[in-house]
Amino acid sequence: MAEDEQSGIEPRSFLKCVTEVARLLDIGDVAVEPKYRHVRHLAHAVRTPLLERASLPEKWFAPLMAAAVYDPDPSFCRWFVEPAVYAFGRRRVMAALVDYLRVGTDAERAGAVRAWYSAHVPLRADRSPAYAPGGVRDPALDESQDIKAAWLEASLRVFAEAIDLPMRHRVLLDLPTSRAAYPPHLHELLETTVASARVHPDPHIRRWATAADHKGV
Numbered sequence: 001m002a003e004d005e006q007s008g009i010e011p012r013s014f015l016k017c018v019t020e021v022a023r024l025l026d027i028g029d030v031a032v033e034p035k036y037r038h039v040r041h042l043a044h045a046v047r048t049p050l051l052e053r054a055s056l057p058e059k060w061f062a063p064l065m066a067a068a069v070y071d072p073d074p075s076f077c078r079w080f081v082e083p084a085v086y087a088f089g090r091r092r093v094m095a096a097l098v099d100y101l102r103v104g105t106d107a108e109r110a111g112a113v114r115a116w117y118s119a120h121v122p123l124r125a126d127r128s129p130a131y132a133p134g135g136v137r138d139p140a141l142d143e144s145q146d147i148k149a150a151w152l153e154a155s156l157r158v159f160a161e162a163i164d165l166p167m168r169h170r171v172l173l174d175l176p177t178s179r180a181a182y183p184p185h186l187h188e189l190l191e192t193t194v195a196s197a198r199v200h201p202d203p204h205i206r207r208w209a210t211a212a213d214h215k216g217v
Contacts, residue, residue, distance in 0.1 A: 013070050013107075014039055014067070014070045014071060014072060015038075015039045015042075017063065017066045017067040017070045017071075018039055018042050018043050018046065018067055019042065020063045020066075020067075021046050021050075021060075021063050021064060021067050021080070022042055022045065022046050024057075024059075024060055024063060025046055025049050025050070027045055027046060027049070040073075040076065043067075043071070043076065043079055043080075044079070046079070047079040047083075050064075050079075050080075050083035051082065051083050051086070051127070051128055052129065053083070053087070053129070053130070054129040054130055055087055055130060056083065056084075056087040056088070060087075061084065061088055061092070061096075064080050064083065064084045065080070065084060065093070065096045065097075065100075067080040068080035068081045068084070068111070068115040068118070069097070069100055069104070069108055069111035069112055069114075069115055070107075070108075070111055071111065071114070071115075072111075073114075074114040074117070077111070077114055077115045077118055078118035078121065080115075081093060081115050081118040081119055081121065082118065082121050083128070083130075085119060085121055085123070085142075086123065086127070086128040086130035086131075087128075087130050088141075089138075089140075089141030089142055090119060090120075090123070090141065090142040090144050091140070091141060091142060091143055091144045091147055092141075093119050094116075094119050094144050094147040094148070094151065095147050095150075097112045097115055097116050097119060097151070098112075098147060098150045098151050098154055100112035101113070101151065101154045101155065101158060101171075102154050102157075102158075106162075106164055106167050109158065109167060109170070109171070110166075110167065110170055113170045113171060113174065116151065116174075123137070123142065125137075149182075149183045149186065152175065152176075152181075152182055152183075152186055153186055153189065155171040155172070155174075155175055156171075156175070156186070156189050156190065156193045157189070158171045159171050159172045159193055159196075159197075160192070160193065160196065165202060168202075168205065169202075169204060169205070172193070172197065172205060172208055173204060173205075173208055175208075177208060177211040177212040177214075177215050178212075178215045179212075179215065190212075194209050194212045194213065195209075197209035197212075198210075198213075
């Protein structure tokens, strides 16, 4: 089964997102067939131009995030996430992914989970001209501790509410099993989640609960 089929995201949706980013960059030949290899080729074409820009227009933020979320490959969605982090800040990128997780379709939620890892990309002054001269960057752009807490809460709530088993896998199995990783206001929700996971029919979810129990949740 192809990666895009496994993700639940239609190839044409990803093609549409990448085509929009290419048009914003004024990359000429964007009329490609909606096949995975062609979409990936187009995505590769926009990667370097995005990183080479010292800033990106405000109107580019939503298309970049959509491309990141609709990219079915967790290895490549970074091509859209990373330039967005440099240009708009880690905080804003993570907040957008939290919104997708909270109110998106199951396919968009799965995409947000894939993109979340890339949102932690290390920032280096030599990687992007989005840094000011001398490697100066406003720290407020990347302050994200409260957004990370919001992600944990949204993930726990999606696990409780989701009907689809793969979705419950996606949001739970990437979560930390240590109570110390969660702010105090989420401890009660975490304990409820672990209690539910202990008796879940799926062995992978029960294994997550066992790991949490061993760490004192």
